[in-house]
Amino acid sequence: MSTLVWLIGMAISFSVTMPVNACPPSDRAALLAFKAGLHEPNLGIFKSWTGTDCCNKWYGITCDSLTKRVADINLRGESEDPIFQKAHRTGYMTGSISPAICKLERLSSVIIADWKGISGIIPPCISSLPSLRILDLIGNQISGEIPFNIGKLRRLTVLNLADNKLTGRIPRSLADLSSLKHLDLRNNMISGTIPRNFGKLRMMSRCLLSGNRIYGPIPETISYIYRLSDLDLSLNRLTGPIPDSLGKMSVLGTLNLDGNLISGKLPATLINSRISILNLSRNAIEGNIPDVFDSRSYFMVMDLSYNKLKGSIPKSISSASFIGHLDLSHNHLCGAIPAAEWFEHLEATSFMYNDCLCGKPLKACS
Template identity: 80%
Template sequence: MGTIIWLIIASISLTTIVPVTACPPSDRAALLAFKAALHEPHLGIFKSWIGTNCCNKWYGITCDPTTQRVADINLRGESEDPLLQKSNKTGYMTGSISPSICKLNKLSTIVIADWKGISGIIPPCITSLPFLRILDLIGNQISGEIPFDIGKLNRLTVLNFADNKLTGRIPRSLANLSSLKHLDLRNNMISGTIPRNIGKLRMLSRALLSNNRIYGPIPESISYIYRLSDLDLSLNRFTGPIPGSIGKMSVLGTLNLDGNQLSGAIPSSLMTSRISILNLSRNAIEGNIPDVFGPRSYFMVIDLSYNKLKGSIPKSISSASYIGHIDLSHNHLCGKIPVVTFFDHIEASSFMYNDCLCGKPLKAC
């Protein structure tokens, strides 16, 4: 009798350690409901979504090798995938993102990008996915607002909603994304102000918010993001002065603030910073160009055109380490253009439409 009981226990133990070889039916059902809300007419990417095992060669789906739970959805309409290259076209898909995606609660990656026709809203339940690290929905027609509690995704490193039709404000909770490294909200219709607590995003290296309807001042707290290397706030409705603390950021290399309504003077810290691409064009910036250039001043691009700058081009500009391209046109500058070797290749158009600039490449003084 004891032997029989031991054999029963052994057989039960063996069944419990058999490795999982197929995705759970609940994950398969969630994916099929997700698929049902989309229509992809040309490439047939969903033709592989057949059979009971969604971990076995379902296009764009990756599962955890141990648990066989769906871990990644990676569907790009523009990529180097052989399926797209063979068809010699980019993808096009319509429909919407079904809330059924939220039932895949082990997801680490959601990439549904560059399909051009996917509309509807971002399912609010997406913020309940505790393991999500990448959320990339670039290049669709998604509307509505960013979920207000987006900050619950505390493992998120990439948040990319660029090239959609999002409206509303940037949620204050976004500043709780303590692991976020890449934020891209470009080319939407987002309005309101940047949350004052944005400086809490200490891991952030790129913040791209251009071509929206964001207004108000640039928060001083942005300068607290010491890893930030690329800040693009262009083509918005920002007002007020440029915080001088931005020029003291240790790794900031690109600063695009063009196409806003910024006023006040150029902070002198920007001219001696680590910034190599500086675009302040098409604002209402006034005063003189700071006469503080030195060996630390290295600019691939410096564009100060279409502002209200006055005075002369500072003589210290000749002590800059390098200036690849400069545009000072459409201001109120006056005086002689300094004779600097790196000005030799700059065209006259970069100095035109000022009050009384003279010297090479313009007419002689």
């Protein structure tokens, strides 16, 4: 073998085995097009976006160590980074998210959060990023609808779109996000019903949908999400009864349904469930408080205020392990307040504005 052939062979071998040294020009061009759609006047976070290698000290950009493809965009308007501390302020950015972001085909996480002024829509093409695991756009002014085919992101574990101006419905395809663990759509203008196929989200542990315009019933299928520990559907327009099955969920610890139009009776299953924070206030729940408290009943918070509950406070409530904050005010309860060791710290406001409750901490029963 001649020396020339050997050198050519070594060069080819080297080019295959050695990682590239800089990000591809296509990724750099996509980032610069993304940057062109945004305006950040105060901190100068884009000043580092210079040079040919977008993997080298470009603020908020991380690349895969082997392929040098852009893997993460992490831009937060509230950060402990020195650039924020030096300016003594949080960030403010305007503009919109360019569809050019979708040309970064190897993206694993997109965090463009808490900039307060970013508007426009979520580029529909975001659903075409096969490796995306985190999409966090909280705290902006983003409008429009959640992309209808969001369910194509089968690796997505975090979807956080809270505190924006999103409208439209929750797309049915969202239930196809088989890896989703954290869903936060709070404080938008989302309407429509909760899709019936929501129970397919078997990996989800937190589901936060409060502060929207969601109406209709609470789907029974939510109880199929056996990993769910935190469910917040408060401040919506939900109607109908609370499914009994919610109280049978194995790890559900927080259930917030306050500020809806929920009716029907209070399910007995909620009283001795795993739930420790239960807020059902400001609804139209009627009937008696179930007399099923026992040693499994442990509540950091139990708020049943501003409903249509009647009858007496069940005597079995004295056998609960603990109730830290109890609010039964603004109902139609009557009779003597049972004595319980942990009732000693409760104030009169917990029982006021009922029909005829009496006993400590209210006036004595005659």
